[in-house]
Amino acid sequence: MVQVYRANQEGLPANDRGLAYGDGLFETILAEGPRAALLPWHLERLNRDAGRLGIPIVRGEIETLLTQALADYAGHYGGGRWILKVTLTRGAGGRGYRPDKHMEPNLLLVHAPAPPHPPVAGVTVDFSPVPLTVNPMLSGIKSLNRLEQVMAARELGGDLFEVLMSNAEGHVVEGTRTNLFVATEEGWLTPPQSTLAVAGVMRRVVLEHLWSAGEPVTEAPVTLEVLMSERCKGVCLTNSVLGIVPVRNLAGQALPVDNRLSLLCGLSTEME
Amino acid sequence: MVQVYRANQEGLPANDRGLAYGDGLFETILAEGPRAALLPWHLERLNRDAGRLGIPIVRGEIETLLTQALADYAGHYGGGRWILKVTLTRGAGGRGYRPDKHMEPNLLLVHAPAPPHPPVAGVTVDFSPVPLTVNPMLSGIKSLNRLEQVMAARELGGDLFEVLMSNAEGHVVEGTRTNLFVATEEGWLTPPQSTLAVAGVMRRVVLEHLWSAGEPVTEAPVTLEVLMSERCKGVCLTNSVLGIVPVRNLAGQALPVDNRLSLLCGLSTEME
Numbered sequence: 445m446v447q448v449y450r451a452n453q454e455g456l457p458a459n460d461r462g463l464a465y466g467d468g469l470f471e472t473i474l475a476e477g478p479r480a481a482l483l484p485w486h487l488e489r490l491n492r493d494a495g496r497l498g499i500p501i502v503r504g505e506i507e508t509l510l511t512q513a514l515a516d517y518a519g520h521y522g523g524g525r526w527i528l529k530v531t532l533t534r535g536a537g538g539r540g541y542r543p544d545k546h547m548e549p550n551l552l553l554v555h556a557p558a559p560p561h562p563p564v565a566g567v568t569v570d571f572s573p574v575p576l577t578v579n580p581m582l583s584g585i586k587s588l589n590r591l592e593q594v595m596a597a598r599e600l601g602g603d604l605f606e607v608l609m610s611n612a613e614g615h616v617v618e619g620t621r622t623n624l625f626v627a628t629e630e631g632w633l634t635p636p637q638s639t640l641a642v643a644g645v646m647r648r649v650v651l652e653h654l655w656s657a658g659e660p661v662t663e664a665p666v667t668l669e670v671l672m673s674e675r676c677k678g679v680c681l682t683n684s685v686l687g688i689v690p691v692r693n694l695a696g697q698a699l700p701v702d703n704r705l706s707l708l709c710g711l712s713t714e715m716e
Numbered sequence: 717m718v719q720v721y722r723a724n725q726e727g728l729p730a731n732d733r734g735l736a737y738g739d740g741l742f743e744t745i746l747a748e749g750p751r752a753a754l755l756p757w758h759l760e761r762l763n764r765d766a767g768r769l770g771i772p773i774v775r776g777e778i779e780t781l782l783t784q785a786l787a788d789y790a791g792h793y794g795g796g797r798w799i800l801k802v803t804l805t806r807g808a809g810g811r812g813y814r815p816d817k818h819m820e821p822n823l824l825l826v827h828a829p830a831p832p833h834p835p836v837a838g839v840t841v842d843f844s845p846v847p848l849t850v851n852p853m854l855s856g857i858k859s860l861n862r863l864e865q866v867m868a869a870r871e872l873g874g875d876l877f878e879v880l881m882s883n884a885e886g887h888v889v890e891g892t893r894t895n896l897f898v899a900t901e902e903g904w905l906t907p908p909q910s911t912l913a914v915a916g917v918m919r920r921v922v923l924e925h926l927w928s929a930g931e932p933v934t935e936a937p938v939t940l941e942v943l944m945s946e947r948c949k950g951v952c953l954t955n956s957v958l959g960i961v962p963v964r965n966l967a968g969q970a971l972p973v974d975n976r977l978s979l980l981c982g983l984s985t986e987m988e
Contacts, residue, residue: 455727456735458826463728463803465862466738497863498870531735534866539831541862541869541892554730559811577849579864589861590737590813591769592851594806597813598770612884620813 446501446532446551448509456550462533465541466588468549469493471645473510473528474558474685478518480528482684483510485645490532493585499534499549506532509551517555525558527685531588559685566692566701567605569619569681571668572596576609576617576641584643592641593620605689606681611639615665622681622689623647624666625705629675631660632705639665646682653709672697680705718773718804718823720781728822734805737813738860740821741765743917745782745800746830746957750790752800754956755782757917762804765857771806771821778804781823789827797830799957803860831957838964838973839877841891841953843940844868848881848889848913856915864913865892877961878953883911887937894953894961895919896938897977901947903932904977911937918954925981944969952977 449456461467471490474481487510491503513528520526531554535547574596582589596607597620606619617635618624623644626633632654637643654661670676671694678700679691688709690701721728733739743762746753759782763775785800792798803826807819846868854861868879869892878891889907890896895916898905904926909915926933942948943966950972951963960981962973 449730455730455732458721458727458824460727460735461866463732463735463805463824464742464860465866466860467863467866470736497867533735541865542872543866543870552730552735574853575851577851579847579849581846581867582863587863588736588738589863591739591854591859591861593813594733594737594739594815595769595853598815600814 446505446509446549447535449550449552456533456552457536459536460533460550461535461538461543462531462550462588466590467543468499468531468533468588469497469586470529470531470588471586472685473530474525475514475518475528476525477521477523478514480510480514482645482649485648486530486684489586489643489645489648490530493587494532496582496585497534497587499532501532501549506551509553513553520555521557527556527558529554529556533588562605562686562689564703566690566699567681568603568693569606569608569679569691570599570604570695571616572599572607572609572620574609576611578611578617578639578641580638583638584640586642596620610668613665614668615639616668616671617666618642619681622683622686625650625680625682626666626671626676627678627680627705628670629677631662633662633664633666633670635666636663644682645684646687650682650688650705650709657708659708678702718777718781718821719807721822721824728805728824729808731808732805732822733807733810733815734803734822734860738862739815740771740803740805740860741769741858742801742803742860743858744957745802746797747786747790747800748797749793749795750786752782752786754917754921757920758802758956761858761915761917762802765859766804768854768857769806769859771804773804773821778823781825785825792827793829799828799830801826801828805860834877834958834961836975838962838971839953840875840965841878841880841951841963842871842876842967843888844871844879844881844892846881848883850883850889850911850913852910855910856912858914868892881913882940885937886940887911888940888943889938890914891953894955894958897922897952897954898938898943898948899950899952899977900942901949903934905934905936905938905942907938908935916954917956918959922954922960922977922981929980931980950974
């Protein structure tokens with residue numbers, strides 16, 4: 445059983461391990477009225493990564509709680525778009541870092557307005573000076589340990605939509621809140637899942653569409669050289685709330701913008 | 717100004733960035749009655765690392781708040797030992813990872829019983845299979861991003877007092893809640909600050925004592941080879957609450973236990 449906190453003002457207990465250590469994970473789910481976009485993918489990731497962290501949940505129980513919250517919160521936004529933010533923590537207490545064997549997880553359900561659609565004409569992106577570090581045991585998990593992304597995101601604002609973060613090997617891995625797809629003459633290129641800080645739900649959906657369409661797609665490290673060379677025919681960023689966002693300017697260099705990836709996937713920010 | 721939350725049951729707001737992203741830091745301060753051990757060192761680290769994260773605090777204001785809390789909470793523990801846990805977050809809200817320019821930090825003050833003294837005869841320690849990753853921009857900061865330490869600490873219990881974590885270079889860096897000092901024929905050895913996940917207050921205090929005493933001490937990477945070879949004349953772990961803890965068994969290998977480091981520093985778990 446999870447303990448559920450539903451009100452937007454109600455806080456978790458002061459000794460919750462999500463606050464103490466970032467000991468938990470979260471999903472940010474786009475909804476339109478009571479319908480959630482990509483709900484099965486969000487549930488799948490939450491369930492899998494809770495398992496990796498050793499946080500015991502029952503997928504069916506979480507699904508029921510999210511469905512109830514979707515129905516209850518939708519009224520705040522008429523029939524319009526909104527966000528259901530789901531935070532799952534290992535629970536409260538424990539002996540320092542060491543969890544107790546029989547803790548019950550806490551689930552915090554919060555609603556928020558949806559962000560505006562990104563410009564269809566593409567966005568401006570730069571490289572972040574904040575290095576990205578990924579623990580191989582925690583790769584891809586949308587955990588509550590996001591201080592690197594916060595530090596990088598402090599640059600954002602004005603025209604700058606996103607910054608791309610690189611790892612110690614100098615590979616360009618992902619944005620603060622987006623994954624990366626690069627169009628090349630040989631096909632689509634995206635960094636391997638094992639190198640990602642966050643393996644986005646939309647990244648997974650895009651990969652499935654490309655596989656279904658028989659499009660050539662390679663999961664391999666993305667170098668600065670590829671991104672800034674003639675080989676790069678375009679760059680798209682993906683995020684389950686923002687959709688598929690083409691980049692028109694990367695670190696001052698103009699990039700061709702086309703909506704082929706959105707068309708191939710037939711979704712961008714639409715509902716499932 | 718910081719917003720202060722003092723009751724042990726009162727939670728932070730549900731949208732606090734400490735919970736959302738681990739966007740903050742903490743200190744765990746040993747107290748005896750209303751007197752805190754190593755308070756100037758804790759305040760110095762909190763102030764410096766808040767600055768590195770761009771969380772605006774005034775050291776004098778924090779000191780006043782802690783002094784008040786020490787006086788108010790001491791009664792719960794008679795004249796005995798207890799813990800003041802101080803959590804500072806960037807505040808509540810922001811646009812996703814991106815903080816607002818004018819957020820006010822939140823300060824959470826919680827008291828807890830002190831843990832038992834570690835055995836004077838030394839403790840049993842092993843190596844953790846959980847890799848330690850340190851972002852060079854965040855090295856040493858006792859931030860709220862501690863999921864790696866949690867994952868490693870799940871092994872602890874019974875006789876196992878601590879596990880040592882290694883980085884991608886294979887260097888042994890620190891325990892889940894302790895820093896590492898190795899006695900060698902050439903003097904003391906401890907991993908460099910720039911490689912640490914958490915630069916402990918007690919590590920700093922021990923370094924200062926060794927410098928004052930003219931003891932040879934080197935900040936350099938600690939390899940498995942040194943630890944498990946004849947060169948290793950003893951290992952101590954340091955923590956501001958637990959003091960200086962000698963290791964008597966490392967990964968099944970007996971180590972000589974002496975209390976020379978505690979004697980040199982004249983403190984172990986004593987009050988300042």
